Amino acid sequence: MRIFRWLPVLVCFVLTAVVLPAIAEAPFSFESTPGKLPKSVVPRHYAIRIEPDLEKFTTRGTVVVDIEVRKPVREIVLNALNLEITSATLFTGKEMALKPTLNKEQQILTLGLPNEISAGKYKLKLEFAGEIGEKAEGLFYVKYATETGKKVMLGTQMEPTDARRMFPCWDEPVFRASFEMTVVVPEKHLAISNMPVEKERKLSNGMKEVKFGRTPPMASYLVVLVSGExxxxxxxxxxxxxxxxxxxxxxxxxxxxxxxxxxxxxxxxxxxxxxxxxxxxxxxxxxxxxxxxxxxxxxxxxxxxxxxxxxxxxxxxxxQRVFSVVAHEMAHQWFGNLVTTAWWDNLWLNEGFASWMASKATDHFNPEWQVSLAASLDKAGVMSDDARSATHPIQKAVKNESEANDAFDQITYRKGQAFLRMLENYLGEETFRAGIHSYLSKHRFSNTTTADLWEALGKASHKPVQAIAAGWTEQPGLPLVKVKTECIDGKQLVVLEQERFTVRDPNAKPLEWRIPIALIGSVANAGLSRGEHSNVAAKSVYTLLGESRGTVYFTNCNQIVKANAGNAGYYRVVYQPELFQRLVQHIHELPEIDRLDLLQDSWGMVEANRGSVESYLTLVESLRNEKSWAIWSQVLSVLELFDNLEQGRTEQRAAFEQYACTLIQPQLARLGWEAKAGETITDTLLRSRVISLLGQFGDKGVMSEARLRYGKFLTNPESLSADLRPPVLRIVGRYSDKKTYDEIHELARKAKGTEERQLYYRALAGALDVELARENLAISLTNETVPQEATRMVGEVATFGEHGELAWQFTQEHLQDLLKRVEAFRRNGYVPSIMGAFSDNGRADELVQYVTAHLSMDGLTKAKEVAETIRLKADLKDRELPRVDQWVNRRAEPTKIP
Ligand SMILES: [Zn+2]
Missing domain, CATH: 1.10.390.10 (Neutral Protease Domain 2)
Incomplete structure (x- = not known):
């Protein structure tokens, strides 16, 4: 257990009544779940047989569905996309031929009945022909290189709305049914589906038929089929x-x-x-x-x-990534698969929860990875997005397939995760777990809405969880908590107030939240009552701030007060100036996670134009001797941002980079190039990041050391440790000439695994030389690497390579060819991901206009989000960069010879 020097102290707190209205969604009901499909006919069981043709990349298939007709109907409506329905029959005691009509736009298959059928159970048999694509949408193929030439494997990606591309089905998550999959594949293949193989039989021509067991009732987006050598x-x-x-x-x-x-x-x-x-x-x-x-x-x-x-x-x-992604996907086996959100507007419940659960498991097995610090870094990124006008609530109406794809964004994953972290911290670890257990037990093999989870957590904790949660999941944005103190009769009265925290959004609608606020006071009063809301995990005192101001008394007027103890809260904090000064003076006595929080708040105020960049940089300089990986990660990301904003201002950029190098060099001196025996993983990560940025900032020593190590690596790959490969390759790639570029390109083409391949292509993409940048852009349209990775080159040339204009011109010239190679998940975000490298207001306007004129209106949401990012960078460039430059120039003066 970690011992904190700062212990929570509460003498008493006065809490004003919370009367915020809750918008509160309703618990799950099948009938009122949104979606396109009528609920009059429901599937209960699918028996699917698929015969893929691995030469022509087509399929032939049959699906027999046990359906339940809930009220008399004249048609059966389900989903299908890019399938040809060759035969449709309903078994009602006799065979009834049906007339299929496909609406491609709506992705709907309507089967007209010759006459009305009454409520009851029937069998529906459909025969169909389909295609196997190269993009991960429905059934897809992957061509990959091996020692004996290219091979092909099959895989599926159904979520959110692509099972309908492989077989006709009720492809909305509320239509749970069991599945029995049968597939015909080459004998040498290993075929995998959701359940174990039940039966295999040899066919002629070196083929076999594999039949898998029956699944429990589940959503169609969870069906899987993989086959290959x-x-x-x-x-x-x-x-x-x-x-x-x-x-x-x-x-x-x-x-x-x-x-x-x-x-x-x-x-x-x-x-x-x-x-x-x-x-x-x-x-x-x-x-x-x-x-x-x-x-x-x-x-x-x-x-x-x-x-x-x-x-x-x-x-x-x-x-770390392997562990955390394994933990994330496994959490879904319960949260998402066993209990499934009814509709895509509640997707955050799946993704926010799986992300949060993955952190918990990661922390349990790898405490030295400092997961809560990593979660605090992730949280700060999404809070910055969430403070802008283009944000949206965690729960957002989803009307069509394209919006369902867009729902997989940072707000869904990161804000969802951060909110659950705050809630668990507030309710207590064991109480939270008990609530989760009862939620899963009650709704297993069924669907839910967010309201069902809040009900379970409310019952377990006896706290108004639904009322607290509504503000965080149904409203956009986040609060700013203002902390002031007064000394009254020798006691310190802490006054807490809230308002909406915004970045570049002066007309934002005022909103309020119920905010669980953890406070830490000073060590001087340890041992006094902690109050009933104390939370052991955070070692802090909780108060729930409603729409009125909250007040808390501390016993001693000299006590230091810090809000958001443990950095688990999803809000920014601004302190009365004297209070902030005191905190800064004593910053080294705060736990690491709270030091990080102060730094993040300080930067948040700069973004919001509420605090000065000088005050942030003062704080950074006071942390010069800091060894914390997380704190340096925050600082390095800000330095990198300013370095990007300095692009095109040669002299001033050089001065800034020199300043940035003097800040970071002591870290490299401390860590060294070689890993020390028994060092922490966070030191390993920090070394890699520090070297990479020093290289970017033009540190001559680091650049020549990187080149030296790269040279040795070419003749003896083992001479360069796995952790040094990304920074060394990135530096060498950035400054490469044609010869070096060709060397790395050759390594990229020969790479055996994805991690290795991406390492080299990323190094290439960072090349500053304009002719090499052109070569990089050309790669995006070739088949030398997988298309999804190739198309990423364009955005990387814009960001890492600093060739925004070139990449943007290229994108406009080849838009359709590029978009053809991008999967549905990334399509709306593709153009914005390239334009995001810019930092001028004109470019933000251009992005929105371009997407409006050339792409579907569905792409506008992503375009507006990125346009806001560009405008924020433009603001920072106009407002803060001159002040940063002054700061840097003042620092450089004493060393100048008059
Ligand atoms: Zn997930």
Whole structure:
């Protein structure tokens, strides 16, 4: 247990009555769940048979659905997309031929009946033909290089709305049904679906038919089918068969994932109090094809860089990512799969929860990774977005497929996670767990809305959870808590008030929240009453601030008061100036996570034009001797931002970079280039980041050392440790000439795994030389790497390579060719991701105008979000950069020779 020098003290607190109105959504009801499909006919069971053709990339299939007609109907309405329905029959005791009509725009298949049928149970049989694409939408193929030439494997990605591309179905999450999958594949393939293989039989021509067991009732977006020349690493935990499945020759890189799954499965079984409900769990590494990971029940798919770990060649960052993504997808097996949100407007409940749960598991098994600090860094990023006009509430109406794809954003994942972290901290760890257990038990194999979770947590905690939560999930934005103190009769009265915190949004609607505020006071009064709201995990005193001001008494007028103790709160804090001064004077006595919080608040005020950049930089300089990885991460990200804003101002940029180097160099001196025996993982991560930025800022010593190490690496790859490869390659790539570029390009083409391949392509993308930047842009349209990775080159050329204009021109010239290669998840964000490199208001306008004129209106939300980011950078450039320059010039003066 960590001992804090700052202990919470509460003499008493006066809490004004909370009368904020709650908007409060209703608990789950099947009938009132949004969606396009009528609820008069529901599927209960699907028997699917698919015959993929691996030469023509087409499929033929049959699906027999047990349906329940709930009231008399004249038609059956379900989803299908890019399928040809060759036959449709309803079995009502006799066979009834149906007339299929496909509406491509709506992605709806309507089966007209010759006459009305009454309520009851029927069988529906559909035969169909479809296509297998290269993008991760429905059934897709991946071509990957092996020693014996290119091979092909099949995978699926159904979430949110692409199961309908593989077979006709009721493709909305509220229509739970069981699935029985059968597939015909080459005999040498290993085929995987949600359940274990039930039966395999040889066919002619080297093919086989594989039939899988029946799933429990589940949403269609969780169906999985993977097939290829694959190998498996096996284990068993608490009766569940576990496999890590890879392409040939890679299973040995699955040991870390296997060990992680085994630990996490046992931990989740215990945490949720409900055993993982399927007999097996496969984690499948896909070498390209799609970029993320998908929680398909019983058969999770991962881009291989998120699952494979090679102790010799993978970095510490990769190790952390593997653990955390494995933990995230496994959390979904309960939260999302066993209990499923009814509609995409509640997606945050799946994603926010899985992200939060992954942090919890990661912290449990790897306390030295300092997960709460990492979560605080993530939180600050989303808070900055959330303070701007283009934000939206966590819960947001979703009307169509494109909006469902857009729902997978930072607000859904990060704000959702941050809110749950704050709530758990407030309710207490055990109470929160008890609420989660009762929620999962009550709704298992069913659907829910957010209201169902709040009800369970409210019952477990006896606190007004639903009323607290509404403000955070149904309103956009976040609060600013203002802290003032007064000395009255020798006691310190702390007064807390709130208002909406905004960045560049002067006309934002005023909003209020119920805010659980954790306070820490001074060590001088340790041992006094902590009050009933004290929370052991945070070692702090909680008060719930409503719309009126809250007051808290501390016993001593000299006590230091800090709000957001433990940095788990989703709000910014501004202190009365004297109070802030006192905090800054004593900053070294605060726990690391609270030091980070002060720094983040200070930067937040700069973004909001409420605080001065000088005050932020003063704080940074006072932390010069700081060893904390998290604190330096915050500082380095701000230095990198200013360095980007300095682009095009050669002399002043050089002065800024020199200043930035003097701030960071002591860290490299402390850490050294080589890992020390037994060093913490956070030191390893910090070293890599410090070297990379010193290289970017033109530190001559770092640049020549990087080149030296790169030279040795070419002849002896093992000479460069896995953790130094990203910074060294990035520096060498940035300043490369044609010869070096070609060397790295050759390495990229020959790379065997995704992590390695991405390392080299990213190094190439950062090239400052304009001719090399043109070569990079050309790669985005080739097939030398997987298309999804190739198209990312354009955005990286704009950001890392600092060739925004060139990349933007290229994008406009090749828009349709580029968009064809981008999967649905990223389509609306693609153009904004390239324009996001700019920092001029004119570019923000241009982005919105361009998307309006050339792309679907669905893309406008993302465009407006990024336009706001560009405008914020423009503001910072106009307002703060001259002050930063003055600051830098003043610092440089004493060394100048008159
Ligand atoms: Zn997820």
């Amino acid at each position: 694959l190998e498996a690493l096996k284990g068993t935990t608490e009766g569940v068969d576990i496999r890590i499945i890879t392409t040939e020759g890679k299973k040995e890189q699955g040991h870390y994932a296997l060990e992680s799954v085994q630990n996490i499965l046992a931990y989740y079984n215990q945490y949720f109090g409900i055993k993982y409900p399927l007999p097996k769990l496969d984690l499948i590494a896909v070498p390209g094809g799609f970029q993320g990971a998908m929680e398909n029940w019983g058969g999770i798919t991962y881009n291989e860089r998120l699952l494979l770990f090679d102790p010799k060649a993978s970095s510490a960052e990769t190790k």
